Structure formats: structure tokens, C-alpha cells
Amino acid sequence: MAAWRLSLCARSLSAIRGLQTNHLRWKSSSSRAVIARSSVKRKEQREPTEGWMEDPDPKDENVYLKNSNFHGYDDDPVIDFWNMQVVFFFGFSIVLVFGTTFMAYIPDYGMVKWARQEAEMLVKHREASGLPIMESNRFDPRKIQLPEDD
Amino acid sequence: MLKIIIPSLMLLPLTWLSSNKNVWINVTAHSFLINTLAMATLWQMNETGMGLSQTFYIDPLSSSLIMLVIWLLPLMLLASQNHIKKETDYNKKLYISMLIILQTLLIPTFSANELMLFYILFEATLIPTLVIITRWGNQTERLSAGLYFLFYTLVGSIPLLIALISINSSLGSLNTLLLTLSNYMLNQSWSNHILWLACMMAFMIKMPLYGVHLWLPKAHVEAPIAGSMILAAILLKLGGYGMMRLSVILDPLTKSMAYPFIMLSLWGMIMTSSICLRQTDLKSLIAYSSVSHMALVIAAIMIQTPWSFMGASALMIAHGLTSSLLFCLANTNYERIHSRTMIMARGLQTAFPLMALFWFLGSLTNLALPPSINLIGELLISISLFSWSNFTILLVGTNILITALYSLYMLITTQRGTLTPHMINLQPSHTRELTLMMLHITPLSLLMINPKFIMGNTL
Numbered sequence: 380m381a382a383w384r385l386s387l388c389a390r391s392l393s394a395i396r397g398l399q400t401n402h403l404r405w406k407s408s409s410s411r412a413v414i415a416r417s418s419v420k421r422k423e424q425r426e427p428t429e430g431w432m433e434d435p436d437p438k439d440e441n442v443y444l445k446n447s448n449f450h451g452y453d454d455d456p457v458i459d460f461w462n463m464q465v466v467f468f469f470g471f472s473i474v475l476v477f478g479t480t481f482m483a484y485i486p487d488y489g490m491v492k493w494a495r496q497e498a499e500m501l502v503k504h505r506e507a508s509g510l511p512i513m514e515s516n517r518f519d520p521r522k523i524q525l526p527e528d529d
Numbered sequence: 530m531l532k533i534i535i536p537s538l539m540l541l542p543l544t545w546l547s548s549n550k551n552v553w554i555n556v557t558a559h560s561f562l563i564n565t566l567a568m569a570t571l572w573q574m575n576e577t578g579m580g581l582s583q584t585f586y587i588d589p590l591s592s593s594l595i596m597l598v599i600w601l602l603p604l605m606l607l608a609s610q611n612h613i614k615k616e617t618d619y620n621k622k623l624y625i626s627m628l629i630i631l632q633t634l635l636i637p638t639f640s641a642n643e644l645m646l647f648y649i650l651f652e653a654t655l656i657p658t659l660v661i662i663t664r665w666g667n668q669t670e671r672l673s674a675g676l677y678f679l680f681y682t683l684v685g686s687i688p689l690l691i692a693l694i695s696i697n698s699s700l701g702s703l704n705t706l707l708l709t710l711s712n713y714m715l716n717q718s719w720s721n722h723i724l725w726l727a728c729m730m731a732f733m734i735k736m737p738l739y740g741v742h743l744w745l746p747k748a749h750v751e752a753p754i755a756g757s758m759i760l761a762a763i764l765l766k767l768g769g770y771g772m773m774r775l776s777v778i779l780d781p782l783t784k785s786m787a788y789p790f791i792m793l794s795l796w797g798m799i800m801t802s803s804i805c806l807r808q809t810d811l812k813s814l815i816a817y818s819s820v821s822h823m824a825l826v827i828a829a830i831m832i833q834t835p836w837s838f839m840g841a842s843a844l845m846i847a848h849g850l851t852s853s854l855l856f857c858l859a860n861t862n863y864e865r866i867h868s869r870t871m872i873m874a875r876g877l878q879t880a881f882p883l884m885a886l887f888w889f890l891g892s893l894t895n896l897a898l899p900p901s902i903n904l905i906g907e908l909l910i911s912i913s914l915f916s917w918s919n920f921t922i923l924l925v926g927t928n929i930l931i932t933a934l935y936s937l938y939m940l941i942t943t944q945r946g947t948l949t950p951h952m953i954n955l956q957p958s959h960t961r962e963l964t965l966m967m968l969h970i971t972p973l974s975l976l977m978i979n980p981k982f983i984m985g986n987t988l
Contacts, residue, residue: 439954451959452610455550462554463960469561470603470964475971478568488981489589489988490575 605755644703674751685734688727735768739797749816762849787831798824802931835987837913842985844906854969876948887966896936
């Protein structure tokens with residue numbers, strides 16, 4: 380009992396004096412308090428304070444560290460830059476721009492305007508000559524050869 | 530036509546003879562230049578199309594699809610440049626060669642004058658796609674995906690070969706132009722029913738129709754980004770194009786034979802849209818949305834009215850661009866977080882604002898927002914389906930609703946909300962990625978203004 384009391388005094392004195400190397404969880408105002416870290420070994424480590432990524436790939440490095448102007452094409456900065464310029468030039472400036480202009484200015488796609496003009500001309504011509512606008516026979520009946528009635 | 534095919538073929542020596550540091554620049558630049566040449570095919574002068582030679586014929590239906598093929602090659606190259614970086618130079622050139630071979634095979638496929646040539650090229654496109662999926666896919670399931678992809682398509686196309694040979698021997702020619710003038714009437718008999726099925730099943734599987742669609746989620750998900758792009762944008766449309774070409778010789782049997790397939794596609798589009806609402810995998814969601822959109826195209830081609838053909842052609846082009854855009858966006862996610870799960874990276878609008886714009890535009894065009902060309906296609910198809918049978922409006926309307934639901938679900942899950950706290954290694958968007966998205970969105974937006982180029986040959 381006395382040994383215990385002695386050790387208690389010794390521990391509390393050395394704790395107050397900061398001689399104990401264990402970190403104290405809290406300081407008490409009472410001089411007799413002995414606060415020491417729990418000697419029970421915890422089962423797991425505490426979770427780190429920053430987030431983690433599930434299964435981080437060790438090969439996933441930040442490509443922008445090596446080349447801050449990385450465009451996504453190649454690790455060599457010169458090739459990367461050229462590739463970006465080539466894609467933009469040929470893809471946008473040539474194909475999309477010229478292609479869109481071509482498609483916008485295709486004359487009379489599907490000959491729709493021609494068909495309308497031709498029809499109007501025919502109607503005008505036929506009304507001027509007094510003929511009906513359209514004949515009811517699509518094909519010339521004299522040219523159709525029917526088989527014999529068996 | 531040779532002025533497009535020869536340069537595309539010559540991209541192969543360009544790839545192999547370029548120095549290793551210049552190969553991407555060279556091939557991308559030259560594939561863009563081929564685009565400028567191919568624009569001339571868009572100048573369709575009349576309803577009969579451009580009869581370029583005895584082998585090649587481009588009508589307004591083919592011209593938009595050929596432009597889409599040729600436009601997609603530089604986009605595929607742009608999309609693949611990052612994930613292929615870690616391979617050896619030999620493998621990089623092999624990958625680029627696969628993409629070039631695919632384009633060189635697809636251009637004559639869409640412009641073939643002869644149905645047998647179309648069939649041979651249709652089959653030939655399977656090989657480079659299989660190589661791309663099984664060799665450069667990311668997960669172990671890619672082998673099963675390649676098997677599903679190859680054998681589902683082959684099961685449908687062997688009967689097609691037999692049917693084409695039989696029609697050739699009875700009609701004398703398989704020329705697409707001559708067939709429109711022929712008087713080949715398929716009357717109601719068992720063998721003609723089987724002939725109709727043999728002709729159509731290959732394209733139904735390719736589209737894919739709802740019952741035979743299982744290869745598509747596997748193939749799209751396991752393929753690398755260029756594989757997904759070309760699959761979603763072009764290879765599905767091969768089915769629609771083939772059905773449109775073959776429907777001229779399959780009258781009048783189509784009126785009776787089409788019923789089960791219209792029903793399957795109407796029901797299937799609702800089913801696959803609903804499946805999209807329950808997907809956790811982002812690429813799988815986009816793959817099922819492809820099935821849903823293509824089901825509308827199947828239904829439209831089966832009812833064979835002028836408006837439905839216009840809607841089908843418009844929707845094929847619009848969906849090609851939109852689906853490819855969404856796959857590219859999903860790939861930008863995948864390259865950063867190495868996972869396809871949607872909820873892994875949420876709130877990305879805060880991290881990538883400009884990419885969020887493209888997510889937004891892509892989702893809006895996917896849900897067929899007016900005035901996008903997706904809406905033009907879907908609207909024309911809905912109206913013609915309604916005039917075919919009033920009841921279909923219930924199913925198509927439900928599908929439009931669910932399409933809007935899952936598109937917005939995908940947008941809100943990935944873009945809105947708070948940024949997931951555990952994602953700390955998200956690099957800013959590369960210029961390459963933003964350029965890629967812009968190159969998708971610009972044709973989509975420009976076609977909104979002038980959609981007559983994509984309306985097909987019944988305009």
C-alpha cells in the first residue's frame with residue numbers, strides 16, 4: 380500500500396514536471412491527478428485526416444507536374460503541342476469550317492427547287508395551250524402490251 | 530469513290546512507316562483530310578443517288594452513314610490516345626491499323642451496289658472489331674464478350690448468305706438498283722416466310738432487336754473506347770441499313786411477317802429503358818440505351834412508310850453521334866477513377882465544369898430534346914407508328930418518358946450533388962478530351978439547323 384502511494388506520488392510529480400515522455404491527454408488542475416496515456420494497445424490506427432482514393436493506382440501521376448501545358452496527347456511537350464495544333468487545324472479549321480460552308484451552299488440539294496420551277500413552267504405552258512394540267516394516264520396506253528385473254 | 534477508299538487504305542502504310550513519335554499526328558491529320566474529300570458525297574443531286582461506278586452507289590441514305598464512318602475515325606484516334614500510351618509502339622500501330630481497316634471496310638459496305646458485296650464486307654467488319662474487343666479490352670470478361678458478339682452475329686448471317694444466293698439465282702442479279710425495278714413478289718408460302726426470316730434476322734441481331742440483344746451490353750462494356758464508339762455509332766446502323774436495302778425485295782410479305790418484330794421492338798424499348806434506370810455501370814447504361822433507340826429504328830423500318838424511313842435514317846445518325854459522345858464522356862471518367870461505377874465519382878460538375886457542359890448536352894440530346902436531330906428522328910417514327918396503329922403511342926410515349934428519366938438520372942448521378950470526398954486524384958480535363966467532345970457536339974448542333982442531309986432517301 381505504501382509502495383503504491385509512493386509510486387503514485389512519484390508519477391504525479393514527474394507528470395506535473397513534464398518528465399513523463401507520454402503525451403498527456405489532458406491536464407488536471409488537481410496536483411494529485413495522474414494522467415497518462417492508456418497502456419492498452421489499440422486495435423487499429425486512426426483514420427488519416429485527409430481523404431483516400433479507393434485502390435489508388437501508383438502509376439497515376441499528375442501529368443501537369445512535368446508539363447504544365449499538357450494537352451492530353453503525348454508526354455513529350457513538343458509532340459503534345461503539335462498534336463493539339465494539328466487536331467484543331469485539320470479538325471475544326473478545315474473540316475468543320477469548309478465542310479459546313481460546303482454543305483450550306485450546296486445548290487439545290489435533291490433538286491427540290493428545280494422540280495418546283497419545272498412544274499410551274501409545265502403548268503404555265505399547258506394552261507397557255509389549253510391542255511389539261513396533267514394527263515390521267517401515267518404511261519402511254521398504246522405502248523402497253525397486254526397478254527391475250529385466255 | 531476510289532478517292533476515299535485509296536487514301537483510307539493508304540493510312541495503313543502511313544501508320545507503319547511513320548516514326549513512333551509522329552504516328553498519331555500523321556494519322557489524325559490525314560483522316561481529317563479524308564473527311565474533306567468525302568464531304569462531296571453529301572451533295573446528293575436527286576432522289577436516285579450518285580451511281581459512281583458499277584460497284585459503288587451512294588444515295589442519300591448511304592451518304593450520311595459514310596460521312597459518320599469517316600468522321601468517326603479521327604475521333605476514335607483522339608479517344609484512344611491516352612489509354613494506349615502504355616503499350617509498346619508496335620501495339621499502338623497495330624491498334625491504329627485495326628481502326629483503319631475497320632473504316633476501310635465500312636466505307637464500301639455502305640456504298641456497295643451489290644448485296645453480295647455488302648454481305649461480304651458486313652461479315653468482314655466483324656474481324657477487326659473482334660480483335661479490338663478481345664485484345665485491348667480491360668477486363669477478363671472481354672473474351673466472353675467477343676464470343677457473344679461474334680457468334681450472335683454469325684448465327685444470323687449464315688442464313689442471310691443462303692438467302693442472298695437463292696435470290697441471286699432466281700432473280701439473276703443482286704444489284705440494289707436493279708432490284709428496285711424488279712417485280713419480285715414474295716407471296717405467302719412457308720419457304721418465302723423462311724426466306725424473309727433468313728434475310729432479316731442477321732440485321733435484327735445486329736441492330737439489336739430486344740430478344741437477341743444480349744451481345745450488345747457485353748461487347749460495348751468490355752470494348753476499349755474506340756471499340757465502343759465504332760460499335761455504337763456505326764456497326765449497329767449496319768443492321769438498319771441492311772434492313773432498309775433488303776426491304777425492297779421482301780414485299781409484300783413484310784406486311785404480315787413484321788408483326789412479331791414490331792411487337793418485340795416496341796416492348797423491348799420499354800424494357801431496356803427500364804433496365805437503364807437500374808444500372809450501376811455507366812457504360813452498361815449507355816449500351817442499353819442504344820438498344821432502346823435502335824428498337825425504335827427497327828419498328829420504323831418494319832412499317833415501311835416514307836416518314837418512318839426518314840425518322841429511322843435521322844435517328845441512326847443522331848444516335849450514332851450521341852452514343853459515341855456519351856461513351857467518350859464515360860471513358861474520361863473511367864480513365865480517372867478506373868471504375869465504371871456511376872456512384873464512385875459524383876458531383877463532377879464542380880471538378881470539371883466544361884466537361885459537365887458536354888455531359889449536359891449529351892444527356893439532353895440522348896433524351897431527344899427539341900430541336901435536336903434525335904427528336905426529329907423519334908418524332909417522325911412516333912408519328913408514323915401512330916398512324917400505323919393508334920395503340921403504339923402508349924408504348925412509344927412511355928419509352929420517351931423513361932428515356933428522359935434515365936438520361937437525367939445518369940446526368941444527375943455523375944454531375945450534380947456534392948463531389949465524392951474520396952476522389953482526390955482527378956486531373957483536370959485534357960484539351961484532347963474537350964476537343965473530342967466538341968467534335969461530337971458540333972455536327973450534332975449543325976445538323977439541327979439543316980437536317981435534310983440525314984433524312985434518308987425518302988425525303
